[in-house]
Amino acid sequence: MPTTQTASAHPNIALAKYWGKRDVGLNLPAMSSLSVTLDDFRTRTSVTWDAERDEVAIDGNRAGDAAAKRVFAFLDLVDPKRPPCAVVSESNFPASAGLASSSSAFAALALAATRASGRKRSLEELSVLARQGSGSACRSLHGGFVLWRRGEKDDGTDSHALPVAPADWWPLRVLVAVVDAGPKPVGSTDGMLRTAQTSPSYGVFVRDSETCVQEVRAAILARDFERLIAATERSTKGMITTMLGARPEIRYQRPASMDLVEVVASLRRTGILAGWTMDAGPNVKVLVQPGDAAVVAARLREIVPRVHDLGVGGPALVEGQAGPEAS
Numbered sequence: 153m154p155t156t157q158t159a160s161a162h163p164n165i166a167l168a169k170y171w172g173k174r175d176v177g178l179n180l181p182a183m184s185s186l187s188v189t190l191d192d193f194r195t196r197t198s199v200t201w202d203a204e205r206d207e208v209a210i211d212g213n214r215a216g217d218a219a220a221k222r223v224f225a226f227l228d229l230v231d232p233k234r235p236p237c238a239v240v241s242e243s244n245f246p247a248s249a250g251l252a253s254s255s256s257a258f259a260a261l262a263l264a265a266t267r268a269s270g271r272k273r274s275l276e277e278l279s280v281l282a283r284q285g286s287g288s289a290c291r292s293l294h295g296g297f298v299l300w301r302r303g304e305k306d307d308g309t310d311s312h313a314l315p316v317a318p319a320d321w322w323p324l325r326v327l328v329a330v331v332d333a334g335p336k337p338v339g340s341t342d343g344m345l346r347t348a349q350t351s352p353s354y355g356v357f358v359r360d361s362e363t364c365v366q367e368v369r370a371a372i373l374a375r376d377f378e379r380l381i382a383a384t385e386r387s388t389k390g391m392i393t394t395m396l397g398a399r400p401e402i403r404y405q406r407p408a409s410m411d412l413v414e415v416v417a418s419l420r421r422t423g424i425l426a427g428w429t430m431d432a433g434p435n436v437k438v439l440v441q442p443g444d445a446a447v448v449a450a451r452l453r454e455i456v457p458r459v460h461d462l463g464v465g466g467p468a469l470v471e472g473q474a475g476p477e478a479s
């Protein structure tokens with residue numbers, strides 16, 4: 153009898169970045185990272201176990217070969233002897249644009265597929281599973297502020313996400329300024345490998361990452377906004393610098409991205425606290441305190457028309473159930 157289960161998850165944005173792998177096969181990171189889960193943006197995924205045939209639909213269309221292959225390989229991790237499965241996934245924000253769509257996609261898929269298969273997995277085990285779909289996905293199982301431990305073990309069982317503080321701990325706003333919502337020129341995995349192999353500053357970035365994680369964590373626990381944006385920008389600049397040092401260079405930024413960074417810097421000179429970050433795409437995410445969100449968003453909209461004002465989101469959920477743990 154086919155069983156269908158549906159789960160939803162929010163994307164997350166790293167405040168201390170993951171950019172580099174210590175094991176590509178198991179998708180183990182070279183550094184710990186720390187993120188904030190966003191509200192409003194979400195991916196909702198249904199998995200039918202024991203379907204007529206393997207099929208994947210993403211945002212209303214049949215998935216292309218590469219995306220479908222990635223989903224089927226992931227389902228094989230859930231159960232190597234699995235029956236055919238049908239996956240239907242919808243996101244309410246653009247995929248592949250540095251808006252962290254793979255984080256919500258693989259968190260929702262890990263949860264829905266595990267449930268549909270009838271298996272039980274702890275939250276840590278679900279996070280280990282989601283990590284193998286896309287690294288950042290392991291952080292999206294949790295809401296609020298989330299640490300992904302690098303881990304030491306070769307089998308990766310200690311490389312999973314852990315909650316730092318829940319969504320209601322600190323009501324920050326994340327303004328997502330959309331420079332371009334098209335697919336990125338270099339995928340994260342290829343970009344990370346090229347960076348590690350060719351960028352002279354990669355080792356510096358990896359070494360500095362642990363300090364950035366500790367700084368971001370301390371700032372969150374103390375609700376110290378100035379410390380948070382300083383540590384987030386430090387990690388972001390380290391990541392961008394090492395990307396630019398790769399051969400050939402990896403450059404996701406566009407002129408408008410840098411104009412947005414300039415807006416943030418000029419606001420700071422007038423006493424409005426805001427901090428910027430970017431990921432594997434040209435879009436700029438600006439961290440602000442709630443009282444400053446409207447004025448900062450208006451300034452960013454002078455550069456790009458689309459600016460989303462998002463809050464801190466909750467954990468991934470199975471529909472009809474209160475939390476992400478398989479019961």
Ligand code: DP6
Nearest residue numbers: 166169170286287288340341431432
């Ligand atoms: C720049 O999680 O997309 O957003 O593990 O190869 O799927 P894979 O990479 P992915 O990389 C995210 C990189 C980043 C920084 C971050 O989210 O920490």
